[in-house]
Amino acid sequence: MKKLILVVLAVLITGLTWGQTKEDSSPNNSGKLQISAFGGLSMPLGDYKNEIGRAKNGYFGGLAIDQYFKGNKWGLGIDARFLNHNMRKFDTVFFANGYIAPEYINHASFQHIGVGIGPTYKSNFGKLDLEAFLRGGVLFQGFPQYKQSIYVNQAVGPSLNMADVYYTSNPKRITKAWMGLGGLRLSYAINNHWGVFAQADYLRTFGKRFGGDSSEFHITKYNQKKGLNATDVLNVKDNQITNLIDFYEEQTITQKTYIQAVNVGLGIKYTFGAKRKIAPVAPMTKAVAPPATGQPKDILVVVKDLQTGIALSGVTVKISRNSIDNTSISNADGQAERVKAAEKGVYQVTALKNGIAAMPVEIGLADFDKSGNVIYKEIFHDDPRFTLIGETIRANDNSKLPGIGTVLTNSGNSQNMTQISDAEAKFVYQLEQQSAYNIVANQAGKFSQTESVTTKGLDRSKTLYVTLKLGVNNLDAGAVFVLKNIHYDFDQSYIRPDAGRILDNLLNVMFQNPTLRIELSSHTDSRGKDAYNMRLSQQRAEAAVNYLVSKGVDRSRMIARGYGETRLLNRCANGVQCDEDEHQANRRTEIKVLKY
Known part of the structure; x- marks a missing residue:
């Protein structure tokens, strides 16, 4: 990869030197040489984005050299760029005696370098300046390698x-692979040499083979x-x-x-040569409006929930007439974008x-x-359905934490849905009536209740x-975390089904996080004999560890500790009168991060 980048830079520098030499030696040649640097958002399309490639929006950046011929209309350009698209990762799926888990053999992203040459106008x-360009060349492709495997739990040993x-x-x-590239660049001249621009282009590979190699991504x-x-x-x-x-x-x-x-993307460019000649701008002529067929009026549409009458945001609204659609997304007040001065006629309003x-x-x-007038x-x-509006926050200070993966599980049928919180740390799920759900964060290096x-x-x-x-x-x-809602039957240490669902999150x-090592501890309240409480808490901690081992976690990554009533969180020691809620605060299961 490094050698390839050096070769590309050498080609660009050679082109720059050639262009300057040619222009300097031919004072009558008004063709200009420009060099541009650009970068921005890269958005995959088609099967590359969908279930075959699973590529997500990424970024790109690069350099371009364009040598214009006399008259500065037509030119020849060279484009070199780098593209990175991370892939959508698979979730781990659990079944009664095992799980389906992904394994990423290298980086979970597509990384490409493209080099192309072609005409510019x-x-x-x-x-x-409005520039249109076409390029043909080669895309050097780097593919992710991964697999999704079925693991079945053993009675003894790892899955x-x-x-x-x-x-x-x-x-x-x-x-x-062979690569085709075409796009537009709109630039603004800051002075005679420097300019800034916005650029949009489309890149695609074609041809099934390049030499003896396949040019496509295979699954x-x-x-x-x-x-x-x-x-x-x-079985x-x-x-x-x-x-x-x-x-x-x-x-x-x-x-x-x-x-x-x-x-x-956006970019900056430098143009070599003589001063910029500003072309005269034709005088503007006042547009003449067509004769009105009736009194125009604004159209304002508001979307509401049928059952509650609450205004709905995020609804796609189309206001259509004669196969022309005015499409917008309703705002927080349920309002679609207002159609101003609509001509008299028949309009259809739809919402989705x-x-x-x-x-x-x-x-x-x-x-x-x-x-x-409206x-x-x-x-x-x-x-x-009900709408769950959630927010991912930092547990220590309640500040917003965007970009966190979440998993919502229907407790009745164990169906999972996943979503990543947006730039405002929000996530939205639709909930069925008369149903219970569990929700957790699902991201490496993070833990949630x-x-x-x-x-x-x-x-x-x-x-x-529902919020x-x-x-x-x-x-x-x-770091130490209390595992909420881990309950045991009285005087028992086995893992109940409701506690198993909580431990599945820890699983x-x-x-x-394969390098994570933890201490899993159990604590009791002060009621009962000290020795009994110590023994019962140790049994409960070991039962939790054994549950995780049965699901495939290496026992060496966990330590089971029972602390009995030695680490009370409040005043409720032996002989102190306390209510049930105060005692409940001391009956808890904790995990402590030993190494990560």
Whole structure:
């Protein structure tokens, strides 16, 4: 990779030197040489973005040299750029006697270097230049390598990898492809030499092979017949899963994708040569409006929830007439973007949110004949589900923490949904009626409690939104966290099903952070004999550790400690009268980060 970058820089410097020499030796040649540096957002498209490539929005940056010919209209340009697209990672899926987990063999991202050459055309409008460019060349591609495997728990020892059900199958991790590139650049001249610009272009590879190498990204997988859930069991005999065909097809399929992306960025350029000639700007002529067919009016549409009458934000609203759509997203007051000075006619209003369409509304000629300058319409959206509006925050100071992965699990059917909190640290899920859910943070280096959310007992005709703040901690050495909602039956140490769901969150944290070592401790209140409390708390701590070991966590990464009543959190020592809530605060399970 370093050698390739040096070669690209050498080509650019050679082109720059050639252009300067040519221009200096030919004073009558008005063709200009410019060099540009740019960078910005790169957005994957098609199968490269979707289920084959799973590429996310990334970034790009590069350099370009354009040598214009006499007249400064046509030129020849060289473009060298770097693109990086991280991939969407897979979640770990648990079933009754095992789990499906991903393994990333190298960096989980696509990293490409493209070099292209081709024509450039420029139009000048005073201090503005509009440049169109086409490039053909080579994209040096770096692909991620990963696999998704089924692990089945053993009675003794770590879980066994029984099958790889989804994996990359690239003949080579680093390969090449023919590349096409086309785009527009709008620049503004700061002075005779320096300028700034905005640029948008489209890049795509083509051709199945480059030399003897495949140019496409390959994955191989078994198509899934149905998903594994928490109650499913995979039967193993002679190190083979005997009922795997109940869940997966028997034959693998291989899928391929080209690389393609739209890139939008900003840049700065330097132009060599004589002073810039500002082209005269044609005088502006006043536009003549077509004759009105009726009194124009503004159209204002407000979206509301049908059952509660609450204004809805984030709804896609279309106001259409004669196959022309005015599309916008409703704001916090439920208002779509106002259509100003709409001509008299018939308009259709539609709205869509969460895949559910509202009942359309029509604006007719009679609406234009009424008094007033604004036509106001309400459109009602009917989604029977509740809306969870959550926020990821730092547990230590409650400040917003954006970009955190979350997992919402339906307690009734164990179905999972995932989402990453946005730039405002918000995440939104739709909740079914009369259902209970658990939600946790799901990100390497982070830990959150398992929070409970329920719609049981809520009246949808009165309530639309459910809110939650999800506290997130860093896994720093020495940090101590209380595991909420871990309960044991009286005088017992076995793991109840409700406690198992809480420990499954900790299980996922251990899998995501393979270097993490913890102490898992159990504590009692002061009631009962000291020796009994110490023995019971040790048994409970060991039961929790044994549960995690049974799910595939190496025992050497955990220490079980029972502290009895030796680490009370409040005043409720032996002989002190306390209420039940005060005693409950002392009955707890904790984890302490020993190493990370």
